[in-house]
Amino acid sequence: MDDYDPGLSLPPAAKDAGCHGGRETLVAAARAAGSGASMDRLLTDYPRGPHDQPQSMCPAFGSLRVGLRMRRVATILSGSACCVYGLSFTSRFYGARRSVGYVPFNSESLVRGQLFEDIRDAVSETADPANYDAVVVINLCVPTASGVPLDLLPKQINGVRVIGIDVPGFGVPTHAEAKDVLAGAMLRAARAEIEAGPVQRPRGAQSDQPTVAMVGEMFPADPMVAGGLLAPLGLGVAPPTPAREWRDLYGALDCAVVAAIHPFYTAAFREFTTAGRPIVASGPVGAAATETWLTSIAAAAGVPQSRLDAALDASLPALRAVLAANPIRARMTLSGYEGSELLVARLLVEAGAELPYVGTACPATDWTEADRIWLEARGVHVQFRASLEQDLQAMRVVRPDLAIGTTPVVQKAKEQGIPAIYYTNMVSGRPLLGVPGIGAMAQIVHAQTNGRERFARMVSFFGAPPTAAIPASAAKGA
């Protein structure tokens, strides 16, 4: 490209770019290489936490997953071979049956700008409108730190959209927020298309009623459950975000109200706000949050009081009855990086659990406030951008009957004879909203806390493993 002059020297820090490189150095390298605007946006949208590097899987997996789950969308990675291997492997582990494109590079092709040319050629070859609506290109750490300018790719080739995004580990703290990077970029492109003229309708039967657009990757049945709760309000459900097909983006943007079920989609919310759509926080978990959520949705959509009363009458008695029939009597800690942690915490507390600590790797946003206030009023310590050390310290202090957490938290809990389950597999993989969510949560907790005696026997048989000292600085999260 005429206006792309990469220079001939590799930015010094780019040579060390990676999960274990220094974040400040890499951010400075990216700025020096011309990616200042991209870094500014990432650092504004995804504020940093107490730790210097991602403590979960490679953040770019979030973007990759969103792309791979969409129909007629090709995804190409630009990054070090080891990163691409890990991401491709993880995508298979999570059931992707789609190819992951890769544009390899070496030091010379990187510093001479050939990598950008290779990416452009790969995109051109891939952009066949018979197969694809869009091609996504994801810059990983090294190309981002080196300033490979994906914003100079053509916006469309043969009618196929080209979406280039930077998703470096030193700019996007969690894979949850990386989903937002791609979701936001796609909504921005779709919004521009809507402004330019007529667009396709989403596939399948569409609601004639005003709709609510749910934001966040949820259990497949959850949007249907939400639809049942919304029906008495005279509202339908729009295609969810992240979208499953390009034309669904138009349907989402056409909503009357946005439901920030997962509250960290900052870039996506910006697009909805620009399109004039009001955003409602929290979600319909348990009875109390459902009452607040339906009331807020009704207000945002201008639904008359009589319809709101009907919706509350149709849902709240059943929710309260199921909560009463499925009490949770356990002392627990909860930590995760999916972004739904506060909703899960609300459900646990309302069902009767004693929950002194909830940690989320995601940041506080405007749409976490209502849930944070509700939880803190009930004695729950809410730790945003929680580090692994804070999660471990909380578990050590609380000594829960059940720890729901990330892989290293669960590993440490089991070493100590504490029943523990993985948040991602066991909680995110089950219903959360409405009546099904209450039943599923009670079932999980009962099944696991019943295993406490078994864990204690195992620890006593094998002997407790040596425990590593936990830094005093981590204690503040407990």
Ligand code: SF4
């Ligand atoms: S792309 Fe992911 S795996 Fe590779 S260095 Fe960056 S954070 Fe680590």
